[in-house]
Amino acid sequence: MLMPAFELHKPVSIEEAVALARDLIDSGQEFDWVSGGTDLIPNYKWHINTKPHVISLAGIEEMKSLSMTEIGAGVKLSQLEVSDEIHPLLKTAAGKVASSLIRKSATLGGNICLDTRCFWYNQSEDWRRSIEWCHKADCGTGADCRVIPNQNTLCVATYQGDMAASLISLGAMITLVGPDGIREMPIEDFFELDGMKKNVLQKGEFVCKVTFSEEVSKRVGAYKKLRVRETWDFPEAGSAASWIPGDLSSLRIGTTGIESIPRSHCKEIEQHANWNDEDSIFELSQAVQKSVKAVNNTILSPRYRKAMVSVLTRRAIEEII
Amino acid sequence: MSGGYKQQPGSGGNTVRKDGKRVAGKLKFQPPGAGGSNPKMKERDLDFIPESVGGKEPQPAGSHVHDRLRTGTVVGKEVALVDANPKVIGKAEYGDDVRLGGEIIGKILRSPHHYAKIKSIDTSKVEALPGVIAVATGADAPKTFGVLPVTKDEHAMAIEKVRHMGDLVACVAAVDEETALHALNLFEVEYEILDAEFDPRKGIEDVDEPIHWRGKYHVGNTNIQKRVFQEFGDRSLVESPAASSSRKWRFEGVHHGFTEPHAVVAEWDATGRLQLYTPQQVPHYTHRALSTVLDVPMHQINVIRTFVGGGFGGKSDPFPHEMCAAILARKAGRPVRITFDREEVYWINRGRHPSYIEVKIDADEQGRVAGFDIDALIDGGAFASFGHVTSYYNGVLATSPYELGSFHYTGARVWTNKPASGAMRGHGAVNTRCAVEVGMDEIAEQLAVDPIDLRLANLLPPHCRTITGFRITSNGMREALTKVREGSDWDNKFRKLPLGKGIGIGCGFFISGSGLPIHWDPNRFPHATVHIQIDMDGGVTVHTGAADIGQGSTTAVAQVVSEVLALPLDMIHVRSHESDTSPVDLGSYSSRVTFMNCNAAIRAAMEIREQLLNAAWEMTGYHPTTLVLNDRRIYYKHDPAIGVSYLEALHKAQEDVGALIARGAYRSPPMGGVHKGAAAGLAPAYSFSAYVAEVDVDVETGIVKCTNVWAAHDCGKALNPLSVRGQIIGSCHMGLGQVLSEKMVYGRTGHLQNANLLQYQIPSVHEMPHVTPIIVESSDPEGPFGAKEAGEGPLLPILPAVVNAVYDAIGVRPNTLPLTPDQMWSDIQKKMKELKIKDPRKLESPRLEHGNLQPVLEQRAEEHRIRDGKRQRTEDTSAYVNGALFGFDPNIPMEDQVEGWRSATEPEPEKLAELGIAGKAWLKQEQRKMGGDN
The missing domain is CATH 3.30.43.10 (Uridine Diphospho-n-acetylenolpyruvylglucosamine Reductase, domain 2)
Known part of the structure; x- marks a missing residue:
């Protein structure tokens, strides 16, 4: 190779x-x-x-800040997984990414910007040539999507970054830098629904850091990751939840590993604002599950991955209450 | 006392550091002549000398013919593998580590199509590329080869057709990898695409363009490569069973997942001979195939087996890339190295067959196994490989350890346009074994008895004949079952654990060496040969062709020689890498090496031993029967002061002849029936195993985690218990992969979707349960010091043990492997629908209340325990033939037997319609019977 x-x-x-x-x-x-x-x-x-x-x-030292309210994009996941400076949820989530060896190199920014993945895309050149390429890497042929042929122009490759779900649930802001200056936005707005475009980064722009409001330290969170093996594997589904204990309205849920982008689930939480017992938490988790859609392009079946969103979300919430 | 030989000039000093480790380059050997007057000679280690010859090693299974050769030196002791050091410090040279002067890099052009005719190949642009030294296509090597002489259907590169994506089309050698890769893009190949088939179930139908054509032996116009029919015993027994389990299984294909990808280096040396370096399990077959394909006599080829970074069956075929390297090197006049990417490893495959297996088990009112009905359709992929054998193994290796009333097997192997399946650890036995053991569990449930007691009451005894005619010698099945039952606290756990926690049992049975070798005429050649040579320095050089693939065969050979000659292991040097110097060995497959090669080594060592004893006789005046070998000394057994050192005896023995040279060989005894296919599964001995697995099942996510395994394996005699335990734990890991997560995923377009180690999910350390290996020693009468195999058999029981544990945990009996979370989840959903419940946490785990049959089985098991003990210790040497439990008398000729006992190897035409999915292969006729002979 x-x-x-x-x-x-x-x-x-x-x-x-x-x-x-x-x-x-x-x-x-x-x-x-x-x-x-x-x-x-x-x-x-x-x-x-x-x-x-x-x-x-x-090599950019400015991008290696590490505190409760600011983490540079260049911080390695292996630093996060042992850090007591940052929110414990991020510490946990970082420890669940890939393997210890990979976490020694991988950075937070890289995990956020992770390329979307697909059975028909993450293959060798010979392999992809034999299916006459795909939409995401068409090599100039204008090839169609191989997951859902004849659909539309969207790429349905799956976003399998772990950190995004937790960052969403903690209400992180993301800072981008580029030739046109600096911009900042809630992290859920950073992602753009298309497996090819993936996010709002313009040419020459890159992720500089993520920041949190002071209230983040009050939050309690949990991240549940679905994978076949307890190491190496990307999330086949992931759900993170956090809240300020006692304040039902403070709940935030982020899911990842299902679609081309991670999702924030404010709408579903609004509709189930009174999630205070077993049944209502179940209903809320079901609503989160219904709001996402999986396609057949990772190792586990899409029907199953979708069904697990509810289980993972419920378990994440149960862990923090 | 002297500090010993100086291994390096300079300092004297100690050979051992303060922490007890040996100083590098310094061995604690005594100078020549030492031993005779050395007061520090080690005491004989009586703990490792058998009772039968005056030692203290217990022999519950009776004495062994090799007991008198035991010196207490190393057999039965935990020793590190003799080739561990070079591996650990990174000095071992694997296939891709070989660097020859002036080497160039070979790359292979592979088919982008699943099935196509090659209309033309234009190589002119490749040849014109600067840096390209040689180019070859199928036209350069038109002769076929294959591991089995009956099914030679492979070419170095495709001749007329490509048969799967990744099939070899052409190859190129260039000055560097970049140029070679670039050159691949310049081949112009014109294909005519054919209709590809990926579903083995369609393989038994007629098609326009069968993947191979076997002439008059071709079955119809189908893709059937091999079909098998076997029927034995009394079929009337299954007509009204008291309990019956029938399950349709689907097993996905799995790959060996060895660490080292295939690699080969070929060079035609200055004398015009081919030197081929390859990490092969079976260098001898490569040697033969090279000779055929290259049109060069075998003696002009030297196959050098490099260190092998794991094989597990995946490096036992002669491979087309080995031919390619040789062809390119011949054209280039320079050494050529080809190393595979991981993806190419999956394309050459030879992994376990994807299979559709149906197993029906019937039991009668006495809890006897009235019949096994097995139907196995196996997906061979594009080439035959070992498939001919696999087709038999899927049935016949299920005929033990249980005594059967009848056995009915239909099997078929079909070609599909996928990478070829082949032999993988537990060859052909694994999938059916899983189905059979799960069926036994279901039968036990229907009969309301404990599944371990059901098994204990139906075991074949030691020294018996199975229903299809295998000769079982030693048999530690009963002890294995008993030990895992005790070790796991089975009686307090089975059917008593809460929802989500389960415990399950599974047994295994495997060959210890194939009785009839693939490429050999046993009347003309032995299976294994070992040469031993000792010159005046006293070091022992052992020449063997046995391929150490990490399983420790080199260590085993060194151990038995060390044991017989009472020399430390460091004095034994095994040379096994080159076909020029190694006597022919049939290779590391079918778990034959320890059994056959060590037997050969013992014979050679015995010859040396005799020469040494005779010399000592001459020197001491004491007859060899009164002499003892111990720690480099030979002395009178009643007075150790009277004796000579090993070197003194050696030099005496060498006086007239020079270096001592001896050879030993092993050939398996004649055995087995005469029916068609009787040879398949014949072995000089068989291993037995029983595992209990504990699992946690998350009912909501379907994630199965195996937490504990008690693994008992009967290896006859553990020559090196450390190694045996390693094999057991490693087998658990590999088997767990197949049962929990590993599968080769072929997508909608027939492409292998996960040809990489990220998505082909081999369990990690986190998925490993705590394994308690339990070694059972049944002392095989023909095994070296009683040993049998421990490399493959231990894999078998883990699959059914886990599947049965899952049932115990949640009441769901899966029949599709692997039990990936999504598969398990959908099985749970089905069960919930059946039970009309919405929350999986409301599932109930099964419970057991013993029925009336339980005490009957317990009593029979107890009677059989006594029977087996006597037979094992050869206190009872009467013949025992499968069927005795049903009234079959082996002393009565077959035709006068109980009505109904029969054997058949072709179906009766009127019964064709009843056959299973693979059995339907018999609906077709061979071309020669259809009047076609083309």
Whole structure:
């Protein structure tokens, strides 16, 4: 498995990274960001959407802040899983990502920006050539989606980042930096429903950090992850819930691993605002389940993964009350 | 005393560090001549010398013919594998570690289509690419090969057709990997796409273009590669059973998942001979296939087995890429190295067959097993590989350990356009065994008896003949069952645990070496040969062709030689890598190596031992029968002061002949019936095992976690208990993979969707239960020091033990493996619908109240226990043939037997309609019977 050659740029400041990106854009060059590389490099080895330039964010110290209210995108998951500075839910969730070896390299920003995954996409070049490519990596052929042929222009590859569900449930804000400046938004707005586009990042823009309001320290949360093995595996479904104990309206739920984006479930919580006993929690969990839709492109069946959203959500809520 | 040989110049000093570890490069050997007057000679280790020859090692199973060769040196002791050090420190050279001067890199062009005719291949652009040194296509090697002589259906590269995605089309060698990969894009191949078939159930139907054509032996126009019919015993017994279990199973294909991907290096040396380096389990078959395909005599080829990074059956076929490397190297005049990506490993496959298996078990009112009806349709993928054998194994290896009233088996192996299935640890026996053991559990439930007691009351005894004619010698099944029952506290747990927690039993039975070798005429050649050579330095060089694939066969051979000669293990050097110097061995498959190769090694060692004893006789004047070998010394047994050192005796023995050279061979005894297929499953000995597994089942998510396993395996005699336990624990891991998460997923388009180690889900350390290995030693009369296999059999029982435990936990009996969470969840949903409940937490786990039959079985089990003990210790040597429990008398000729006892290997035409899915293969006729002979 030989990776195609690329030029690696190693800026040491946000400013330099942005400038590098701007230069490459101006000269019409394609590039990718990399930080820990645990997502990008395997894809590159499979020759999936490779670019001639890669800008590494790993050397930017400004992006390694770590506190209850701010975590830099460059912080490694292995740091999060042992940190007492951050919210315990994030500590737990980070410890559930992939394997200890991968967490030594993988970063929070990389996990948030994880490429969407699909049975028809995460394959070698020979393999993908034999299905005449797919919508997400069409190699210029305009190939159709192989999961749901003849549907529309959307890509249905699944978002399987772990951290997003917990970040959503803790009400995180995300900060992006790019040639057009800095912008900040609630993390659920960062994701965009299309397995190809994935998120709102513009060309040259990257995730700089996530921040939380002061109230986050009062929150109690839980993350339930569905996977076949207790290591390595991406979430086949995941649900995180957090609240300020005693305040029913403070409940926030985030789910991941089901669709092309992670979801926030404010609407369902609003409709079941009085979730104070076993039955109502069950109903709320059912409502969360109904609001998501899985497709057949990961290892477990979509019907099952969807059904598990309810179980995981209920268990997450039960753990925090 | 002397500090011993200097292994390196310079310092004297201790050979042992303060912490007790040996100093590198320093061995604690005495100088030549030591031993004779060495007051520090070790005492004879009586704990490891059998009772029968005056030691203290208990022999509950009776004495053994090899007892008198025991010196208490190393057999039965826990020793590290002799090749562990190079592996641990990274010095072992695996396939891809071989670096020869001037090597170039080979890459293989693979088919992007599942099934297609190759109309043309244009290589001109490839050849024109700078850096490309050699190019080859199927036209360069038109001769077929295959591991079984009866089904040679593979080519180095496709000739007319590609038969599965990833099939080899052409290959190229270039100065570096990048150039070679780039060159692959420049081949211009024109294909005519054919209709591919992925569903084995359609394999028994006529098609326009069968995947292979077998001429007059081809069955109709189907994709049937092999079909089997066997019927034995009294079929009237199953007409009105007291209990009956019938289940239709689906087993997904699984892969060996060995760590090292295939790799090969080929070089034609300066003398024009081929030197081929490959991590092979069966170098000898590669040797033969290379000779055929390359048109070169075998003596002009040297196959060098590198260290093998795991095989499990997946490296036992001669492989097309081995041919490709040799062809490219011949064209290039330079060494060629080919290393697979993990994806290519899945494309060459040879994993366990995806199977549809139906098992019907009937029991009579006395709780006897009236009949096994087995129908197995197995998906062979695109090539035959070991499939001919697998087709038989799926049935015949279920005929023990239980005594059967009748046995009915229909099996078929079909070609599909998928990577070829082949042999994998527990070859052919695993899936059916799972189905049979789960069926036994269901029968026990219907009869309201404990499933362990049901088994104990139906076991075949030691020294008997099975229903299809296998000769069982030692048999530790009863002891294994009894030990796991005690170890697991079974009687206090079974059917008594709360919802979600369960305990289950499963048994296993496997061959210890195949009685009839694949490529051999037993009347002309032995199965295994070992050469031993000792020169004046006293070191023992053992030459064997046995392939150590990590299972420890090299250690086992070194151990038995060390034991017989009473020399420390460090003095035994095993040379097994090159076909030039190794006597032919049939390879590491069918769990034959310890049994056959160690037997050969013992014979060679005995010859050396005799020469040494004779020399000592001459020197001491005491007859060899009164001499003892112990720790590099030979002395008079009643006065250890009278004796000579090993080296003194050796030098005496060498006086007239120089280096001592001896050879030993093993050939299995004649055995088995004469019916068609009688040879399949014949072995000089069989291993038995019984496991109890405990599981936690999450009823809501369907996640099954195996928490505890008590694993008893009868390996005859544990030559190295550490190694046996390792094999048991490793087998549990591999079997758990198949039962819980591993499967080769073929998607809607027939593509293998998970040809990588992320999505092909081998259990991690987190999924491993606590395994308690229990070694049962039944002392096989023909095994080396009583040993039988421990490498494959231990895998079998874990599958049914887990499935039965799941039933005990939640009352759901799955019949599709693996029990992935989604599969389990849908089984639970079905059960909930059946019970009309909405919350899975309201499920009830099954309970057992013993019925009237329970005491009957307990009594019969007790009688049989006494019977078996006598037979095991050969106090009772009368013949015992399966069927005695039903009134069959082996002393009466077959034709005068109880009415109904029969054996048949072809179905009666009027019964064709009743046959199962694989049995339907018999609805078709062979071409020669249809008038076609093309």
